């Protein structure tokens with residue numbers, strides 16, 4: 001405890017927590033100082049979120065003592081933690097899209113200006129001024145009157161941070177603040193955290209992106225299996241060492257299979273597709289055996305394209321599966337064509353949280369575990385056990401509800417659900433968001449295995465390294481439209497970032513002859529008609 005030094009200090013000593021007798025935190029010490037950024041690292045299920053819940057009053061620890069400036073404290077609710085100066089920003093967006101920025105902040109303000117007349121109603125003009133001052137202090141350029149739903153992901157994260165800061169905390173705890181943000185947006189959030197540090201706020205954050213931890217954190221605490229295994233200054237600590245502390249000796253990076261698995265057969269042929277009403281249309285083929293990454297900045301159309309392939313939003317354009325015209329307007333249409341969809345928002349839409357892990361794994365294929373029309377519990381559990389082993393899913397038991405799994409393990413269940421279902425194409429948004437380094441490798445291996453067996457993956461990821469490490473081809477979207485498809489061998493991190501941001505223009509005429517042939521057909525000299533991979537209908 002650093003109370004005697006005058007540095008504001010908040011932490012917990014010897015925290016223990018169990019869920020129904022299963023111990024998930026074991027004697028954990030964690031200390032946060034004012035004016036520092038402290039990263040909390042650990043594999044999926046290592047106890048990070050539980051520790052955050054303990055620190056912020058969402059759960060009461062089974063044992064252990066919270067302290068603030070040297071004095072013991074106890075928080076029965078998050079409101080009590082907030083009143084004591086400890087605020088939290090949760091991982092998932094928790095905002096009402098129709099509310100304006102200023103009204104969103106109003107709901108959580110420590111105090112609000114009141115009119116002297118009108119029964120002390122809120123003085124909205126004075127409040128707007130206060131919001132403007134707050135945003136100014138944070139260095140955030142946001143219009144207080146803008147509805148939250150109209151903002152991009154980084155701006156929404158700013159609003160969540162500003163909302164927490166409206167409670168005037170001395171300590172701010174952020175659960176994966178940059179997950180799902182593309183690199184430039186993540187950088188802006190990290191810059192905001194640094195600004196808060198200069199104001200003396202003590203920040204703790206969880207991240208699986210170790211390079212941003214190395215670049216941002218002053219100290220790191222590492223949890224493994226619910227126990228603290230290290231607490232170190234980050235100076236001189238490499239990302240490789242962080243990973244080793246987290247996972248021990250397990251393999252950390254997925255290896256691309258040496259033999260290219262891409263096949264020339266077109267599995268899904270898309271024609272005259274439009275991602276936005278006023279955008280240009282484009283054609284794109286997805287081949288059996290390939291991982292096609294789709295990338296672009298917010299609003300580029302990339303994420304929307306993957307949602308269309310997955311049937312999450314209606315496809316505007318024509319689709320053929322195995323040469324047969326098909327309808328792709330709903331998730332049901334997609335599934336009927338053998339297409340699975342893994343949305344980014346796995347909690348709200350990917351899983352049925354109150355159902356067991358075993359049921360969730362077989363959710364898209366209950367018929368396969370049924371005998372004489374009834375789901376066989378034995379077969380359901382056997383199959384769930386198979387996937388639990390293959391993906392190393394940490395779950396209290398096969399029959400525990402999916403809500404009892406850590407975020408990264410929920411993601412693995414979602415991947416298992418589609419792998420188990422026998423679909424031929426998986427459209428996936430952010431496949432390893434919130435997944436630790438070991439889990440990433442397992443999910444990557446499974447996706448490779450899936451494509452090696454003739455399946456195809458259409459992947460949206462904001463993680464440039466994941467795109468380069470996983471994909472066979474990369475489709476770059478800009479301004480709501482496909483810009484160009486590149487074989488992954490032509491790209492490195494800098495080039496892909498530049499292409500995505502539009503800093504590097506695609507060379508040559510942007511028409512059918514500018515198309516990049518598919519790797520599987522590139523060896524033979526293609527005629528224009530034999531390489532229909534990408535066709536730009538018109539330039540932008």
Ligand SMILES: Nc1ncnc2c1ncn2[C@@H]1O[C@H](COP(=O)(O)OP(=O)(O)OP(=O)(O)O)[C@@H](O)[C@H]1O
Nearest residue numbers: 019024044045046047048049050404405406407408
């Ligand atoms: N409500 C719950 N009921 C039962 N077990 C739970 C519950 N919440 C979490 N757990 C278990 O506690 C352990 C720690 O989970 P926690 O969410 O703290 O991990 P985490 O380190 O935050 O993981 P991730 O990186 O995946 O978010 C996991 O084994 C998880 O299954």
